[in-house]
Amino acid sequence: MNILVCISKVPDTTAKIAFTDGDTKFDTNGVQFIVNPYDEWYALVRALEIKEAAGGKVTVINVGTADNDPTIRKALAIGADDAVRINMDPKDAMTTAKQITDYAKDKGFDMILCGKETIDYNGSQVAGMIAALLEQPYISYASKLDMNGNSATIERDIQGGKEVIEVQAPFVLSAAKGMAEARIPNMRGIMAARTKPLEVVEPSESADATEIVKFELPAAKGDCKYIDAENAGELLELLRNEAKVL
Amino acid sequence: MKTDNFQSPDYYNIDDLLSDEHKLIRNTVRDWVKKEVTPIIEDYAQKAEYPQELNKGIAELGGFGPYIPEEYGGAGLDQISYGLIMQELERGDSGIRSAASVQSSLVMFPIYQYGNEEQRKKYLPKLASGEFVGSFGLTEPDHGSNPSGMITNFKDQGDHYLLNGAKMWITNAPICDVAVVWAKNEEGRIHGLVVERGMEGFTTPETHGKWSLRASRTGELVFDNVKVPKENLLEGKSGLGAPLSCLDSARYGIAWGAIGAAMDCYDSALRYSKERIQFEQPIASFQLVQKKLAEMITEITKAQLLALRLGQLKNEGKATSQQISMAKRNNVKMALDIAREARQIHGGMGITGEYSIMRHMMNLESVITYEGTHDIHLLITGLDVTGINAFK
Numbered sequence: 235m236n237i238l239v240c241i242s243k244v245p246d247t248t249a250k251i252a253f254t255d256g257d258t259k260f261d262t263n264g265v266q267f268i269v270n271p272y273d274e275w276y277a278l279v280r281a282l283e284i285k286e287a288a289g290g291k292v293t294v295i296n297v298g299t300a301d302n303d304p305t306i307r308k309a310l311a312i313g314a315d316d317a318v319r320i321n322m323d324p325k326d327a328m329t330t331a332k333q334i335t336d337y338a339k340d341k342g343f344d345m346i347l348c349g350k351e352t353i354d355y356n357g358s359q360v361a362g363m364i365a366a367l368l369e370q371p372y373i374s375y376a377s378k379l380d381m382n383g384n385s386a387t388i389e390r391d392i393q394g395g396k397e398v399i400e401v402q403a404p405f406v407l408s409a410a411k412g413m414a415e416a417r418i419p420n421m422r423g424i425m426a427a428r429t430k431p432l433e434v435v436e437p438s439e440s441a442d443a444t445e446i447v448k449f450e451l452p453a454a455k456g457d458c459k460y461i462d463a464e465n466a467g468e469l470l471e472l473l474r475n476e477a478k479v480l
Numbered sequence: 481m482k483t484d485n486f487q488s489p490d491y492y493n494i495d496d497l498l499s500d501e502h503k504l505i506r507n508t509v510r511d512w513v514k515k516e517v518t519p520i521i522e523d524y525a526q527k528a529e530y531p532q533e534l535n536k537g538i539a540e541l542g543g544f545g546p547y548i549p550e551e552y553g554g555a556g557l558d559q560i561s562y563g564l565i566m567q568e569l570e571r572g573d574s575g576i577r578s579a580a581s582v583q584s585s586l587v588m589f590p591i592y593q594y595g596n597e598e599q600r601k602k603y604l605p606k607l608a609s610g611e612f613v614g615s616f617g618l619t620e621p622d623h624g625s626n627p628s629g630m631i632t633n634f635k636d637q638g639d640h641y642l643l644n645g646a647k648m649w650i651t652n653a654p655i656c657d658v659a660v661v662w663a664k665n666e667e668g669r670i671h672g673l674v675v676e677r678g679m680e681g682f683t684t685p686e687t688h689g690k691w692s693l694r695a696s697r698t699g700e701l702v703f704d705n706v707k708v709p710k711e712n713l714l715e716g717k718s719g720l721g722a723p724l725s726c727l728d729s730a731r732y733g734i735a736w737g738a739i740g741a742a743m744d745c746y747d748s749a750l751r752y753s754k755e756r757i758q759f760e761q762p763i764a765s766f767q768l769v770q771k772k773l774a775e776m777i778t779e780i781t782k783a784q785l786l787a788l789r790l791g792q793l794k795n796e797g798k799a800t801s802q803q804i805s806m807a808k809r810n811n812v813k814m815a816l817d818i819a820r821e822a823r824q825i826h827g828g829m830g831i832t833g834e835y836s837i838m839r840h841m842m843n844l845e846s847v848i849t850y851e852g853t854h855d856i857h858l859l860i861t862g863l864d865v866t867g868i869n870a871f872k
């Protein structure tokens with residue numbers, strides 16, 4: 235099995251979120267970056283497990299600038315065999331998907347695994363777009379993936395239950411929680427990652443289809459007011475005059 | 481299960497001075513500590529047991545012999561990586577860091593540095609993989625700060641050495657497979673010998689009832705006419721300088737490790753002070769609490785810079801013993817002070833095992849004593865700057 239895993243770099247969940255350039259850009263100052271957890275914990279680790287069981291190769295791909303190399307090295311430290319970075323700063327999902335597709339289309343990957351979303355923009359678009367561009371089946375939000383030869387049995391969590399799907403490789407999948415258990419690299423892995431190939435590929439022609447006009451933070455959480463259970467009158471008064479919802 | 485919300489303070493963007501690989505190594509050990517150490521360590525400390533099942537994980541992280549070359553099973557990393565590993569392990573518990581320090585700097589280092597090729601091949605890979613636990617015997621019941629007065633001795637019996645004496649306060653003694661033991665020969669010169677468990681006359685009684693470093697086993701090494709094969713002598717160096725060079729390496733790791741304990745206490749105190757409401761406001765809004773927190777982060781930042789610079793000097797082979805003494809002394813005291821202040825910020829909660837603070841605080845009482853006491857390091861600096869020996 236030759237597996238391509240798409241990984242992206244996202245701010246650590248504890249990062250302070252702020253914007254610059256008139257609220258059009260994320261302020262990266264002092265922010266720690268990590269591999270998107272859905273890509274790392276689920277897509278990558280499951281890909282490695284499949285490779286370990288059936289042989290083959292796991293390649294990770296990222297569309298981004300050289301700043302992303304540390305996150306790519308981490309994926310190599312966890313166990314990916316090699317890495318590709320498409321050297322550009324993508325502004326939207328379509329660009330990212332197109333770049334990955336242009337790279338992958340003639341490489342004969344048996345499957346392309348993505349995380350179900352990135353934890354920064356939560357777009358959930360790239361995997362589906364890759365599948366569409368490659369004209370391959372797409373299974374989203376998969377929580378289990380088992381391979382039997384070339385055919386895959388996949389489970390998806392759906393409202394109130396589970397859906398079981400069978401599909402033949404090649405296909406594209408987005409991975410959700412449950413697909414695998416996060417792996418912590420070991421020192422041998424970290425040292426091996428030093429010398430694993432990280433190929434930098436110049437981007438193909440593509441234009442961003444959308445533009446971010448503005449970011450806004452969610453409204454600050456209001457204070458909680460406690461009203462005595464006896465005092466329904468005060469509650470009504472506050473709902474009417476302060477919250478103005480009545 | 482306990483959740484570990486630790487976030488490391490980096491007030492001066494010191495991360496920018498680390499390589500990507502340093503950060504990957506540090507974050508890897510941090511993740512491992514959150515997953516493997518935090519959930520169990522309080523329980524082990526309460527039971528006064530060492531979680532020996534963690535040794536495999538520590539080994540895989542390169543925590544046993546980080547800077548020992550790969551051909552002997554070490555990780556072949558630089559000194560800053562070694563420091564960062566110690567920092568993260570001690571963020572979990574000083575006992576875990578102590579196990580890694582002893583194995584790496586006090587057992588593997590002397591065998592690598594002063595042992596011959598056969599000794600290196602025989603012991604280092606097993607120590608690196610955690611298959612063997614090592615201990616280091618320098619301190620004796622009557623010779624702590626003054627190890628040169630040791631009475632443990634060995635006599636040349638032709639085809640072997642006969643070892644007699646006793647070592648005390650030895651980390652890992654009760655569980656060690658091998659011990660690097662410092663003893664005097666007939667001329668009174670200090671040499672290192674590798675003593676193996678199972679040699680007749682060698683026993684390792686445990687020291688019970690510690691209030692500090694409870695998740696670490698401590699004991700004695702007792703030698704009653706132990707026949708040590710001649711090939712177990714570390715020939716590369718003799719004299720007090722040999723064990724002291726091991727201590728230099730361990731003390732360097734402690735200077736980093738203490739930062740880990742301090743960061744954990746500070747992080748917990750900062751979070752607690754923002755959540756704990758008294759007089760209708762978070763206690764973080766009181767000036768007296770802010771003073772504590774502001775001083776903590778200032779001292780942590782200074783300690784981080786001290787350790788990093790010392791790491792650069794060590795990487796260049798230029799760090800002096802005296803510079804290492806200063807960092808060990810400063811950073812451990814810094815951590816102990818922060819643990820005490822953080823404990824106050826946690827109020828009554830601070831004395832419980834719900835928080836790591838009291839455990840760190842008690843652990844640091846050992847850390848400030850072993851590997852040269854706080855005052856002994858001060859005398860080392862004093863001697864260095866004045867040229868006058870105030871030890872005796």
Ligand SMILES: Cc1cc2nc3c(=O)[nH]c(=O)nc-3n(C[C@H](O)[C@H](O)[C@H](O)COP(=O)(O)OP(=O)(O)OC[C@H]3O[C@@H](n4cnc5c(N)ncnc54)[C@H](O)[C@@H]3O)c2cc1C
Binds near residue numbers: 617692871
């Ligand atoms: C938990 C634990 C683990 C340890 N692990 C190991 C180990 O693995 N291997 C090992 O060899 N040792 C180990 N030690 C021993 C440790 O290194 C010694 O405890 C330490 O060196 C101090 O020796 P001491 O306890 O005999 O104190 P002492 O030397 O008796 O010191 C008592 C006090 O006198 C002060 N003092 C001594 N001399 C002077 C002086 N000249 N001027 C001013 N003040 C002085 C000291 O600073 C101290 O405050 C361990 C200790 C502990 C507590």
